[in-house]
Amino acid sequence: MSVQVFGLPVSRGVAIGRAVLVASSRVDVAHYFVEPDQIVHEIARLRVARDVVCAELESLKQAVQGDTPAELVALLEVHVMLLNDEVLASATCQWIEERHYNAEWAVTAQLDALTRQFDEMDDEYLRERKSDVEQVAERLLQALARGGLAGTSPLLRQGLSADQGDAAPLVLVANDISPADMMQFKGSVFRGFVTEVGGRTSHTAIVARSLDIPAVVGAREASRLVRQDDWVIIDGDAGIVLVDPSPMVLEEYRFRQRQGQLERDRLARLRGRPAVTLDGQRIELLANIEMPGDTPAALDAGAEGVGLFRSEFLFMNRLGELPDEQEQFDAYRSAVQSMRGLPVTIRTIDIGADKPLDRMATHKTEHDHALNPALGLRAIRWSLADPDMFEVQLRAILRAAAHGPVRLLVPMISHPREIQATLEAVNRARAALVATGTPHGSVTLGAMIEVPAAALMLPRFLQHFDFVSIGTNDLIQYTLAIDRADEAVAHLYDPWHPAVLGLIANTIRMAQAAGKGVSVCGEMAGDPEFTEVLLSFGLRSFSMHPTQLPSIKQRILRTELSALAGLAEQVLTADDPQQAGLWGARKVRPALSATSAESP
Numbered sequence: 175m176s177v178q179v180f181g182l183p184v185s186r187g188v189a190i191g192r193a194v195l196v197a198s199s200r201v202d203v204a205h206y207f208v209e210p211d212q213i214v215h216e217i218a219r220l221r222v223a224r225d226v227v228c229a230e231l232e233s234l235k236q237a238v239q240g241d242t243p244a245e246l247v248a249l250l251e252v253h254v255m256l257l258n259d260e261v262l263a264s265a266t267c268q269w270i271e272e273r274h275y276n277a278e279w280a281v282t283a284q285l286d287a288l289t290r291q292f293d294e295m296d297d298e299y300l301r302e303r304k305s306d307v308e309q310v311a312e313r314l315l316q317a318l319a320r321g322g323l324a325g326t327s328p329l330l331r332q333g334l335s336a337d338q339g340d341a342a343p344l345v346l347v348a349n350d351i352s353p354a355d356m357m358q359f360k361g362s363v364f365r366g367f368v369t370e371v372g373g374r375t376s377h378t379a380i381v382a383r384s385l386d387i388p389a390v391v392g393a394r395e396a397s398r399l400v401r402q403d404d405w406v407i408i409d410g411d412a413g414i415v416l417v418d419p420s421p422m423v424l425e426e427y428r429f430r431q432r433q434g435q436l437e438r439d440r441l442a443r444l445r446g447r448p449a450v451t452l453d454g455q456r457i458e459l460l461a462n463i464e465m466p467g468d469t470p471a472a473l474d475a476g477a478e479g480v481g482l483f484r485s486e487f488l489f490m491n492r493l494g495e496l497p498d499e500q501e502q503f504d505a506y507r508s509a510v511q512s513m514r515g516l517p518v519t520i521r522t523i524d525i526g527a528d529k530p531l532d533r534m535a536t537h538k539t540e541h542d543h544a545l546n547p548a549l550g551l552r553a554i555r556w557s558l559a560d561p562d563m564f565e566v567q568l569r570a571i572l573r574a575a576a577h578g579p580v581r582l583l584v585p586m587i588s589h590p591r592e593i594q595a596t597l598e599a600v601n602r603a604r605a606a607l608v609a610t611g612t613p614h615g616s617v618t619l620g621a622m623i624e625v626p627a628a629a630l631m632l633p634r635f636l637q638h639f640d641f642v643s644i645g646t647n648d649l650i651q652y653t654l655a656i657d658r659a660d661e662a663v664a665h666l667y668d669p670w671h672p673a674v675l676g677l678i679a680n681t682i683r684m685a686q687a688a689g690k691g692v693s694v695c696g697e698m699a700g701d702p703e704f705t706e707v708l709l710s711f712g713l714r715s716f717s718m719h720p721t722q723l724p725s726i727k728q729r730i731l732r733t734e735l736s737a738l739a740g741l742a743e744q745v746l747t748a749d750d751p752q753q754a755g756l757w758g759a760r761k762v763r764p765a766l767s768a769t770s771a772e773s774p
């Protein structure tokens with residue numbers, strides 16, 4: 175019977191596929207398809223791993239016999255039995271034979287299926303055997319990782335995962351996916367994502383949007399209501415997951431998928447057109463990127479530069495070893511060079527909160543135990559707490575600036591002391607390069623305005639920085655005291671809140687009055703619902719994911735700035751700014767829909 179699960183729409187579009195349910199701890203297990211002629215080899219890998227684990231358990235049993243409690247010995251025997259049990263062994267092989275899953279994926283798929291069966295058992299003793307199966311599967315995964323073609327290398331995972339052949343499309347359903355794991359799914363087998371936790375501007379959602387893959391987060395019942403291998407529709411526009419849909423519903427969504435593709439193709443034709451309003455005002459459209467490899471997509475979408483390079487993603491998925499100066503320099507230079515003279519805004523590392531470093535990273539302990547990570551040691555606070563690491567990054571950025579225009583952007587800065595400390599660190603990094611005769615370039619310096627304290631003391635920032643960039647994702651979080659990654663308060667996360675709009679409008683006005691550059695690089699910049707309102711506040715520079723750029727450009731091409739006169743005032747004084755904003759924009763220009771059929 176068909177079931178609906180409700181969550182938050184975070185990445186547009188429709189995905190249809192079979193569900194792959196993955197426990198959070200197993201999201202980073204390799205998922206890829208093996209070629210038909212490799213199936214025998216893959217099954218052999220699994221058998222070898224099983225034999226290795228059996229041998230390990232046998233020798234452990236020998237070693238502990240004697241004065242060891244009989245229960246422990248019995249437990250090890252149970253584990254050996256499980257390893258050889260048909261339900262685990264042959265069913266796991268079946269995932270490889272029939273679905274062409276790699277061995278690690280097959281083990282976790284079967285583990286998830288068994289776990290669900292255990293959970294449904296009435297007998298408490300049997301229910302508790304679940305942990306034995308989990309331990310055996312864990313040992314198998316470890317043995318697979320040790321034995322040659324292991325699936326734990328991100329590169330291997332990316333390289334092998336994209337070819338799906340004729341297999342049914344797949345969608346991933348998990349309790350949570352970290353932003354770092356989400357990054358790994360670029361070009362992967364999954365056509366869509368559902369998570370049980372997360373908010374609209376959580377970094378996992380942001381990465382899903384940047385990958386342009388339909389996603390729903392905060393779908394709390396997903397793991398309970400979706401079963402391994404169910405057919406699932408992910409409606410990323412409405413935030414609904416349809417499980418086991420009827421043929422009629424499937425057909426309707428397939429039609430919507432085709433319509434979405436036609437719309438994307440149509441918008442792509444705007445690529446070469448500058449973003450100019452009907453009354454001739456040029457608007458700058460920049461791209462947000464996570465890795466240097468994202469720059470072709472930015473150029474393809476017609477971006478005039480990179481407005482936000484989230485450099486922290488270079489530090490993730492590295493098993494704790496952080497990139498040194500040379501590696502960072504190479505990455506920044508590659509981004510700068512591939513943008514061919516267009517400006518690249520590199521934000522210094524914004525680690526912490528929902529973007530922790532890998533499990534083994536040096537700062538793990540401070541972060542894992544932070545009571546409230548969003549208010550803890552993150553972004554510039556982290557960088558200033560680790561001056562050596564910060565200077566390494568600053569030197570690498572200054573060196574990349576010798577290869578093209580670079581803007582250096584500092585996240586989450588909120589205190590005059592932090593401004594001073596940051597400027598001193600930049601000076602020290604530059605002095606070190608001068609002292610060693612290392613080539614470097616000049617950069618313009620910018621601050622992200624994403625904490626109310628910064629917006630409220632903007633004149634101080636404007637004295638010290640060349641430009642500001644408004645990070646609306648965090649500005650909303652910190653102004654309204656709503657954790658952006660917490661689905662329990664997601665309904666209170668309100669970009670239309672008068673306090674938020676007031677801070678944004680003031681920041682734009684004051685920066686412009688001081689003759690400093692100002693842009694918005696939070697998710698509001700890429701949301702067509704806010705385009706007119708931000709234009710009416712005076713914003714002329716928007717930075718967003720490349721995938722969002724065409725629809726924002728279309729809106730700009732259809733906007734007459736003079737017709738927006740009064741909209742800012744209306745919105746900022748309204749009891750219900752959303753009504754005022756949407757109605758005001760509609761009043762000036764009825765045919766606003768990004769999905770309307772005629773060309774701009």
Ligand code: PEP
Nearest residue numbers: 624645646647648695696
């Ligand atoms: C923001 O806070 O709006 C922003 C762009 O930074 P991030 O989403 O990476 O925190």
Ligand code: MG
Nearest residue numbers: 624645647648
């Ligand atoms: Mg931010």
